[in-house]
Amino acid sequence: MLTALVYGPSPMADRPSNRRMAPFGAADVEASSKQTMVNEVFAKVASKYDQMNDLMSFGLHRLWKDDLVAMLNPPRTARPFEVLDLAGGTGDIAWRILRAGGTGLRVTLADISPAMLAEGRRRIAAERLVRRCRFAVTNAEALAFRSAAFDALTIGFGIRNVTDIGQALREAYRVLRPGGRFLCLEFSRVDVPVIETLYDLYSLTTIPALGKIVTGDGQPYRYLVESIRRFPDAASFAGKMEDAGFSQVSFRILSAGVVAIHSGWRT
Numbered sequence: 716m717l718t719a720l721v722y723g724p725s726p727m728a729d730r731p732s733n734r735r736m737a738p739f740g741a742a743d744v745e746a747s748s749k750q751t752m753v754n755e756v757f758a759k760v761a762s763k764y765d766q767m768n769d770l771m772s773f774g775l776h777r778l779w780k781d782d783l784v785a786m787l788n789p790p791r792t793a794r795p796f797e798v799l800d801l802a803g804g805t806g807d808i809a810w811r812i813l814r815a816g817g818t819g820l821r822v823t824l825a826d827i828s829p830a831m832l833a834e835g836r837r838r839i840a841a842e843r844l845v846r847r848c849r850f851a852v853t854n855a856e857a858l859a860f861r862s863a864a865f866d867a868l869t870i871g872f873g874i875r876n877v878t879d880i881g882q883a884l885r886e887a888y889r890v891l892r893p894g895g896r897f898l899c900l901e902f903s904r905v906d907v908p909v910i911e912t913l914y915d916l917y918s919l920t921t922i923p924a925l926g927k928i929v930t931g932d933g934q935p936y937r938y939l940v941e942s943i944r945r946f947p948d949a950a951s952f953a954g955k956m957e958d959a960g961f962s963q964v965s966f967r968i969l970s971a972g973v974v975a976i977h978s979g980w981r982t
């Protein structure tokens with residue numbers, strides 16, 4: 716097993732036991748500071764985010780996102796259908812949903828980072844899809860939307876960045892209408908030993924190096940890689956979805972466990 720690269724305060728630092736801690740990369744940080752640190756990461760990478768995704772995943776992220784949208788299967792009609800793409804960043808999932816759906820489809824692209832959302836707005840405008848898209852700066856843990864406002868909620872590579880995942884899942888449940896669907900694309904656990912070793916080597920060494928070449932700073936990519944390694948496996952995450960109230964919870968493992976797509980329904 717490779718030694719973990721640490722980004723942020725040392726996990727060994729002395730700390731009073733009554734402070735609430737949250738994982739940030741390989742370290743644990745005070746829960747109250749985590750979001751600020753996450754926001755700094757995405758403010759730094761926003762302009763190169765899409766380019767880096769292609770480089771890091773050899774373009775595979777496009778196929779994973781296409782699979783997510785295929786599972787969502789938005790109606791291709793004029794029937795109103797409201798989707799919230801949460802932690803939607805540069806709009807890479809939102810534009811796919813908009814292209815797949817009919818004239819009744821509306822997507823709200825929401826993210827806590829104004830820098831990522833600015834890239835998303837540019838992207839959606841460039842695709843000439845802006846008339847069917849709204850944009851919102853909001854925290855997944857306290858969504859700025861009324862209850863039962865959406866027919867579906869997607870979140871891609873976003874939930875692991877949130878400080879309190881349970882709270883974000885409860886908020887997702889709240890804003891979905893009864894019968895609405897939650898779909899989450901997230902990194903998972905590689906379960907084929909040889910691939911796991913190669914994946915560890917690649918993600919812990921090559922990705923931060925690539926980040927440094929492309930963005931001038933490898934640190935944000937160390938955080939991103941370490942946050943993947945600390946995210947729960949697919950079965951544990953499914954349990955968290957059930958705890959938040961979702962029913963018919965299931966997941967599909969893709970690319971030998973590199974990612975999983977989780978599905979659940981609001982009753």
Ligand SMILES: C[S@@+](CC[C@H](N)C(=O)[O-])C[C@H]1O[C@@H](n2cnc3c(N)ncnc32)[C@H](O)[C@@H]1O
Nearest residue numbers: 757802803804827828831854855871872873876
């Ligand atoms: C890895 S990017 C994913 C972007 C996009 N969904 C995609 O798949 O390309 C993660 C996004 O989560 C956002 N994010 C992090 N914490 C958040 C929170 N608490 N609430 C909403 N968005 C958050 C970040 O600003 C960032 O845009």
